[in-house]
Amino acid sequence: MDFGHIVIIAISAILINNFILSRFLGICPFLGVSKQTDTAVGMGMAVIFVMTMASAVTWVIYNFFLLPTEHNVFYLVSRAFGGDFKPENFDLAYLETIAYILVIATLVQIVEIVIRKSSPTLYSALGIFLPLITTNCAILGVAELNTITYNYNFIESLVHGISAGIGFTLALVLMAGIRERLEYAKIPKAMQGLPIVFFVSALMSMAFLGFSGLRF
């Protein structure tokens, strides 16, 4: 495997195709949990964990259970029992979304239980956004991009998952840092609160657009 290829996937997911600022996925927690840097880091870690695990598990499910290939588990089992089936008989690709959501929901549940035990402060700070990772389109996005769009292999999927999480955390922490300073800035009344955050995220997004000029 080409090491350079892996690096390109990582840099691409972190900077060039940043999930929040370029792909506009996962905007909800981006605006919701970016008030304090500490909470943003906690949320980022949770998302990195869920994204990485989801990438790994969904890759296995997609390639061994959903795709109608020679090594589809159902096909192999039916063959072992002497059935006369073709791989095409087990084309479960249409179950992809529901299966992925099942995986993501499980992972989020686990993260939630663990965080609740280990850091009650972070748990209460993340609030509703922690269970909402379940429906965070960034995570489902990673899983879909890994399998359907890019057809990555297992290592590539894993790297892409981690990097997407790191990119998400990067944007979230940067935003939290800016918002902490915005607290002390003199902002016109109509712009206070979320409106100014939208402007800031638009500017950040344009700044990240600059990375698309990167050449390897």
Next chain:
Amino acid sequence: MDPLFISAIVLLGVMGFVFGAIIAVVARRFAVKTDPRVKHIMDALPGANCGACGYPGCLGLAEAIAKGEAPVDACIPGGKEVADKIAEIMGTEASERIRMVAVAKCSGGCENAYDKMEYHGEMDCRIAYLTSGGPKSCQYGCLGFGTCAEECPFGAITMVDGLPVVDDETCTGCGVCVNVCPVGVMELIPYNSKVYVACNSRDKGVAVRKFCKTGCIACRLCEKSCPYDAIHITDNLAKVDYSRCTNCGICVAKCPTKCILDKIETRPKVYITGDCTGCGECKKVCPVKAITGEEGEQHKVDMDRCIGCGECIKVCPASAIRIIGSPAEVAS
């Protein structure tokens, strides 16, 4: 049967089962033991998160009570009702707590107290206080911007003529106003005590006269007239000893600057029946000189002056003095 159909059911079924099992194991492993009583106590508490108990919000108090760190009657706004409910949850008895209400120890409103400067700033007592103690010439008086009224979690304070007026029925005695007032004008007094000193000035009498029409000038008239030794001058300021005060209202009538206030709008009155022997004992003890009459004749009570303190009833040898209590009775 179509293999696609079966495999889809098997796949999702197995996934659901496996993931469910994983979550079950993890949940068991990382179980957070929460006291079920916390939720019940939380339901019993008012939920205003006023912070009067000293814990961060009602949940904080509920946890502390469940752990046994806080007494069951720690919620001041909730009063006895809530304390009883929580005591039931905790299986203990709630002790009787005296209900407290806030009063403003100042009667120097817009009319009575003089300003020492014009203030054009943020209309907030805490901010105004930073500019050399606020615009009032009396450094102990209410600034009148109504920060207490804004901060009151129960909306029990209204500003009337630049002074906070506390509604005793709504006030829960949580003490938020006491803490928020930068001058320290607000005070908690027992709900049953109806007489309080509406002045906070520790200045000497001469100075108080310069600053305010209704300040305590420490003349000691109240101290001398109190039959129960319940009011004393300390630091040039009259202070009611609520453990002794009987709400007789003599000091209210005596105070020359009218800075001792009475929450009872209509005081009971006494009248003398025909059994009067004209001994004159009542005349001697009446603190407000409301009883008149020659010796040996039927004595009379001046209803306008009588404050219903009941001193005369105690000394009357013929038991000829009666008291009438309700406002309707008094009016007739």
